[in-house]
Amino acid sequence: MLDFPFYGFFHPPWFYIFFLIFRSIFIVQKVASTSGKRCTLSIEQKLEILGALKSKKSDDVTKYSNIGYSTVKKIRQNGEEIRKIALNNGNLNRKRKSPNKEIGEALITWFHQMRAQNATINGSLMLDKAKQLSITLGHQDFEPSRGWLEGFKSHHNIKFIKVSGERAAADQAGAENWINNVLPVVIEGYDLSDVFNADETGLYYKAAPSGTLAIAGSHHTGGKTPKDRVTVLFLCNSTGTEKKAYAIEKLKNPRCFK
Numbered sequence: 001m002l003d004f005p006f007y008g009f010f011h012p013p014w015f016y017i018f019f020l021i022f023r024s025i026f027i028v029q030k031v032a033s034t035s036g037k038r039c040t041l042s043i044e045q046k047l048e049i050l051g052a053l054k055s056k057k058s059d060d061v062t063k064y065s066n067i068g069y070s071t072v073k074k075i076r077q078n079g080e081e082i083r084k085i086a087l088n089n090g091n092l093n094r095k096r097k098s099p100n101k102e103i104g105e106a107l108i109t110w111f112h113q114m115r116a117q118n119a120t121i122n123g124s125l126m127l128d129k130a131k132q133l134s135i136t137l138g139h140q141d142f143e144p145s146r147g148w149l150e151g152f153k154s155h156h157n158i159k160f161i162k163v164s165g166e167r168a169a170a171d172q173a174g175a176e177n178w179i180n181n182v183l184p185v186v187i188e189g190y191d192l193s194d195v196f197n198a199d200e201t202g203l204y205y206k207a208a209p210s211g212t213l214a215i216a217g218s219h220h221t222g223g224k225t226p227k228d229r230v231t232v233l234f235l236c237n238s239t240g241t242e243k244k245a246y247a248i249e250k251l252k253n254p255r256c257f258k
Helices: 004-009 012-035 043-053 058-065 069-077 079-089 099-116 123-136 146-155 172-186
Strands: 158-162 196-203 211-215 230-237 246-248
Touching: 043 058, 043 069, 043 079, 058 069, 069 079, 079 099, 079 123, 099 123, 099 146, 123 146, 146 158
Parallel strands: none
Antiparallel strands: 158 211, 196 230, 230 246
16 A cells, blocks of 8 residues: 555645646746747838737737737837838838848938938937837847947948038138238237237027038038027137137126026
């Protein structure tokens, strides 16, 4: 006859306890094997989820698509951006591209859209947009750097161009003659630290940058420049040791300096 250890194991209470333990171990192993995997979805898959979200709740889509709730929530929040990318990229029936290539294609599409609107674009703005697109496309770990941006601009032949605007008339020949022939006589015998040059200029502190990134060979016409300005007087000696710039305004403490 079997002794207590074996019989006791198969006794209903003990058997049920061991069953619960083994089932818990199995569930933990299954979760551990899948929780570390990041779900990377193509644009086509995201569009399918957006279509399902039109008639179903996020919880139902999460349950039947086997995709995390946070992923479904982000897709819902970025729905408009995802549809724009899909519309501009055209063919969706293709394999998942590398993050670098996919983000690059989305960024150049956005770049052309902004240039068509005559918008002023700089490097910092492009880096911010690249990071935003990486999150929208599901590449949260992608960190666009200055080096990456330089490679992107080189690949698409993007250069910095000067915005066309009003050009002041100047006597270039007369200025060169004064510098080469008159100025040396005037400052002769003076120490360089005592030779000063002063000039004033208007500081349009609300104006957009005077240049933008654009495809090489293209032209950019600037918009209307805001007239909010202060006059700044620059006074400097030949050795660059003095003096500070002076700002001239109507008020004692201009709001633009606060």
